[in-house]
Amino acid sequence: MMDEARGGVNTDRLVCLKVVDVAGGAQRSEKARQAILAAALEITAELGYERASIEAFARRAGSSKQTIYRWWSSKAAVLQEALENEIRSSTGLRDTGDPVADVRAQMTGVIGFFTDPRLGAVFRGLLAAAQSDPDVAESALRSLFGPRRRAVLELLDRAAHAGRLSGTADRDLVVDLLYGPLYYRLLVTRDPLTAEYVDQVVDAVLGPLAVGQR
Amino acid sequence: MMDEARGGVNTDRLVCLKVVDVAGGAQRSEKARQAILAAALEITAELGYERASIEAFARRAGSSKQTIYRWWSSKAAVLQEALENEIRSSTGLRDTGDPVADVRAQMTGVIGFFTDPRLGAVFRGLLAAAQSDPDVAESALRSLFGPRRRAVLELLDRAAHAGRLSGTADRDLVVDLLYGPLYYRLLVTRDPLTAEYVDQVVDAVLGPLAVGQR
DNA sequence: ATCATTCGATACGGTCCGTCTCGTCCATGA
DNA sequence: TCATGGACGAGACGGACCGTATCGAATGAT
Numbered sequence: 001m002m003d004e005a006r007g008g009v010n011t012d013r014l015v016c017l018k019v020v021d022v023a024g025g026a027q028r029s030e031k032a033r034q035a036i037l038a039a040a041l042e043i044t045a046e047l048g049y050e051r052a053s054i055e056a057f058a059r060r061a062g063s064s065k066q067t068i069y070r071w072w073s074s075k076a077a078v079l080q081e082a083l084e085n086e087i088r089s090s091t092g093l094r095d096t097g098d099p100v101a102d103v104r105a106q107m108t109g110v111i112g113f114f115t116d117p118r119l120g121a122v123f124r125g126l127l128a129a130a131q132s133d134p135d136v137a138e139s140a141l142r143s144l145f146g147p148r149r150r151a152v153l154e155l156l157d158r159a160a161h162a163g164r165l166s167g168t169a170d171r172d173l174v175v176d177l178l179y180g181p182l183y184y185r186l187l188v189t190r191d192p193l194t195a196e197y198v199d200q201v202v203d204a205v206l207g208p209l210a211v212g213q214r
Numbered sequence: 215m216m217d218e219a220r221g222g223v224n225t226d227r228l229v230c231l232k233v234v235d236v237a238g239g240a241q242r243s244e245k246a247r248q249a250i251l252a253a254a255l256e257i258t259a260e261l262g263y264e265r266a267s268i269e270a271f272a273r274r275a276g277s278s279k280q281t282i283y284r285w286w287s288s289k290a291a292v293l294q295e296a297l298e299n300e301i302r303s304s305t306g307l308r309d310t311g312d313p314v315a316d317v318r319a320q321m322t323g324v325i326g327f328f329t330d331p332r333l334g335a336v337f338r339g340l341l342a343a344a345q346s347d348p349d350v351a352e353s354a355l356r357s358l359f360g361p362r363r364r365a366v367l368e369l370l371d372r373a374a375h376a377g378r379l380s381g382t383a384d385r386d387l388v389v390d391l392l393y394g395p396l397y398y399r400l401l402v403t404r405d406p407l408t409a410e411y412v413d414q415v416v417d418a419v420l421g422p423l424a425v426g427q428r
Numbered sequence: 429a430t431c432a433t434t435c436g437a438t439a440c441g442g443t444c445c446g447t448c449t450c451g452t453c454c455a456t457g458a
Numbered sequence: 459t460c461a462t463g464g465a466c467g468a469g470a471c472g473g474a475c476c477g478t479a480t481c482g483a484a485t486g487a488t
Contacts, residue, residue, distance in 0.1 A: 024430095024431080024432070024433080024485085024486045024487025024488060025431080025432040025433030025434065025485075025486065025487075026432085026433050026434035026435070026484070026485040026486065027433085027434075027485075027486070028433095028434070028435095029434070029435065032434090032435075032436095048346045048347075049345065049346050050343075050346035050347070051346070053474080053475060053476085054475080054476080054477090055474080055475060055476085056475095058436095062436085063435080063436070064435070064436045064437060064438090065436095065437095065438095065476095065477085065478095066435085066436085066437090066477095066478085066479085066480095067434080067435065067436075069477070069478080070434085070435095124345040125345055125346060127342075127345065127401060127402065128341075128342035128343070128345040128346060129264075129342070130401075131263065131338040131339055131341065131342040131401065132262045132263050132264035132265070132339060132342060133262075133264070137404060141402075141403070141404070145402065145403070149403075169418075170414065173395075173414050173415070173418060176395040176398055176399065176403075176415075177391060177394075177395055177415070177418060177419070179398060180391075180394035180395035180396070180397065180398035180399075181387075181390040181391055181394035181395075182394070183394065183397065183398045183401065183402055184390055184393060184394035184397045184398065185390070185394075187341060187345065187397065187401055188341065188355075188359065188397055189355070189359070189363075189390075190351065190355070200384065200387050201387070201390075201391070204383075204387060204391060205391070208422055238454090238455050238456020238457060238462075238463075238464085239454085239455070239456075239462080239463045239464030239465070240453070240454050240455060240456095240463085240464050240465040240466070241454085241455070241464090241465075242464095242465070243465070243466070246465090246466075246467095267443080267444055267445085268444080268445080268446090269443085269444060269445085270444095272467095276467085277466080277467070278466065278467045278468060278469085279445095279446085279447095279467095279468095279469090280446095280447085280448085280465095280466085280467085280468090281465075281466065281467075283446070283447080284465080284466095
């Protein structure tokens with residue numbers, strides 16, 4: 001019984017839940033997809049997240065509301081995909097052997113993304129929506145935050161093993177100490193996010209942990 | 215012509231715009247105010263910030279929608295006032311002469327507020343609304359965050375002058391390093407906010423700055 | 429050629445918005 | 459004592475969006 005439920009695969013039960021590609025049909029329109037994502041970014045940047053509506057996305061994209069609902073579950077899902085398309089350039093994390101400089105560069109890229117006139121407001125709106133919608137929170141955490149946080153953690157791991165960073169510090173805590181203040185300024189105090197501020201944070205957090213660097 | 219329109223003051227036009235207290239009238243109903251604030255907190259805790267509506271507040275409070283709009287400008291304004299009534303207990307900041315312990319105690323109170331089943335979701339919703347509405351952001355910053363941040367800054371100042379804390383550190387940065395990770399966990403990663411986590415953050419940030427304490 | 433699937437367009441009931449207008453109640457000042 | 463005027467509960471109003479359903483036309487694999 002337990003075997004059937006958790007372990008062994010009962011092939012009789014493996015019915016095809018979704019009958020896919022039984023016969024041909026029209027393909028998803030890439031043109032409509034791009035138009036919708038672009039319109040969503042434009043409108044949200046213009047009106048702010050709350051006042052932006054799916055109906056407005058459809059109007060500007062020259063598409064139908066139903067086409068949006070067919071492929072995305074919510075306004076947040078549309079904007080998350082739109083952000084993912086645009087975010088890649090800003091979040092590169094290189095490993096040059098100088099972990100402090102690498103992290104500093106990545107954080108500077110992050111605040112560039114935060115303060116981008118088109119993307120910043122969209123990103124803050126998405127984080128705001130995540131406060132009321134657990135699905136949005138889970139999805140954003142998995143697609144947007146998770147991979148980047150893991151990359152930073154791995155960089156800190158490699159630096160510690162290479163002896164360039166103190167190995168005793170809790171690396172999850174270090175990441176919180178580095179990025180927490182950035183989000184705090186973005187979402188709460190709204191003080192300006194500058195490269196100088198990144199320098200201050202990096203120096204205060206990583207300075208005491210650096211090994212073998214002047 | 216232009217003078218009359220823009221420059222010179224034509225006293226004949228200076229009519230009293232708002233005739234106040236010319237004669238008596240009914241007073242604002244404290245009972246209605248309390249009922250509305252309580253209903254707003256209840257409903258928002260039940261449904262979440264976005265799904266809570268002013269119409270629902272009025273229904274549960276047994277009041278009229280118009281009564282809400284007469285005294286508050288928005289759902290956010292109602293909830294901010296409701297939060298201010300309830301927040302005072304959690305945010306005490308004492309000055310016992312041990313700044314590290316005082317800050318640690320205050321931060322523990324803050325996460326108690328964050329994780330309160332009734333107030334936490336309301337607070338996160340208010341922060342979310344502030345991302346799309348500059349008025350909400352300004353008001354929350356002035357009434358909720360400003361005074362408490364100033365209190366912590368002054369405590370750090372006194373501690374530095376008393377020689378219990380290093381006087382060289384930028385105290386604004388220290389506050390960001392202390393509270394940023396808390397908001398980061400609350401709003402972004404959603405990892406649990408525990409007293410142990412507060413200890414970790416306080417030790418990492420204030421430990422290197424403490425003077426004359428074991 | 430058939431047929432499933434997409435597309436744009438549009439209609440639908442529903443919720444909530446923010447404003448407005450009633451009639452009632454009540455504190456004040458004449 | 460009594461008229462005045464503001465706050466109150468109730469509810470109507472047009473409007474914006476929501477999320478769903480339905481339509482005919484276009485598309486593409488079988």
